[in-house]
Amino acid sequence: MSTATYDAVRAACEQVGLDTTGLELIREGENTVWAVNAETIAKVGRPGSVEHSSRQVRVAQWLRTAAVPSVSLAEVNPQPVVVGDIPVVFWRRLPPHQPGHVVDVARLLRQLHDLDPPTDLGLPELDPFVRLPERVSGSNVIDLARRDWILRRIDDLRVEWELLPDGLPQSVIHGDAWVGNVAVDVNGTAVLLDLERFSIGPPEWDLVSTAIKLGSFFWIRREEYKRFIDVYGSDVTYWPGYTLMRDTRELRMATFLVQRAGQDPRLTREALYRIDCLRGLHGVRPWRWTPSL
Known part of the structure; x- marks a missing residue:
């Protein structure tokens, strides 16, 4: 502290x-x-x-x-x-609560994405690469080879992002929508948490966070993901831009853990493992990333 x-x-x-x-x-x-x-x-x-x-x-x-x-x-x-x-x-x-379920995420996102984007909030356009270079440039957790790979990967993904295919209509998006950012109280009422990443952008950015929990990590069951898409009404994995968004979201998750490991060395092993997965050193997805870190 x-x-x-x-x-x-x-x-x-x-x-x-x-x-x-x-x-x-x-x-x-x-x-x-x-x-x-x-x-x-x-x-x-x-x-x-x-x-x-x-x-x-x-x-x-x-x-x-x-x-x-x-x-x-x-x-x-x-x-x-x-x-x-x-x-x-x-x-x-918050009153006594527990993390939400993927269905709660879907329901809240459907409600959010259906709103007309306001003109008076000063919401920025989504920047999926915000603070990524800063997370690793000064890190004492990763070696030079890993740091340089991450910075090159950021540059490559930025170029690809300029060619992101069209998808759902742009809307207000949460920016970090996952079960850890939804709380459910004892009455079953679910609420959105962490409003820091709100922006205007493709709704798919909110949806990909749940999709990769199945496709990249097997953190949820197929039945849970099916309920998610049934409630929301769209499956982002069929969209041509999914792979790019998946790769970008995974990189954000890995670099965030690098940043946290700078404060808590116990996270270093997992942070390095995540980076090496992205580098192709641990086979194909799904990887054994530790959830809730």
Whole structure:
């Protein structure tokens, strides 16, 4: 945990009148999540990401008006709270819950993708390669050969992306839609979490995350994937752009673990294994990636 992150969340709490004696670190990653009290959590963004956090606030407000179930903002104003150049967004803490099922993901995505894209949220166009070079360029986890391969692979995929075939109509997309970003409470109500990657783009980008859980890793059963496509109404694996999106999503998953391994060395072995799978050193899919890392 960085001192700057703790200082930022403490100062933000003080600005809005929240007690800081119970602050507890929940998760540390690209953003840092803190429990403030029984009703509130705080998400601390990276330095210089104020606009990014402001957009999350606008998205949460829009989803509420559009009646799409999602994580709710805490009753704190203004949002985000900015400490120096570090944004802090306060959210309502979820009631007891568990991760969603692929059917919950499909149902929420269908509802989201059917909405007319808003013109006043300032949503960017999807960038599937955002922060990928930064995840590996300064990493002390991977060797030079792996790093250079990843950077070349990013460049190759960027070129291919320019020729992405047409598919479903562009819409608002979640950007990181998987069961870990859906929570289901004791009443069976499912809500979307993590609004950081919302953008305008091809809906297939949201669908591919579930498709590769079957095709790339066997993390779900065929019956589960069939229910997913039945609920959503489309099977992305039949789309000509699927392979490109699959490869890009897999690269994002591998490089994210490289980034996390820089903070938690226990993840290094899995991070290197994932990269080597992409390099073709462990045979063809499905690979034995460890889920939920």
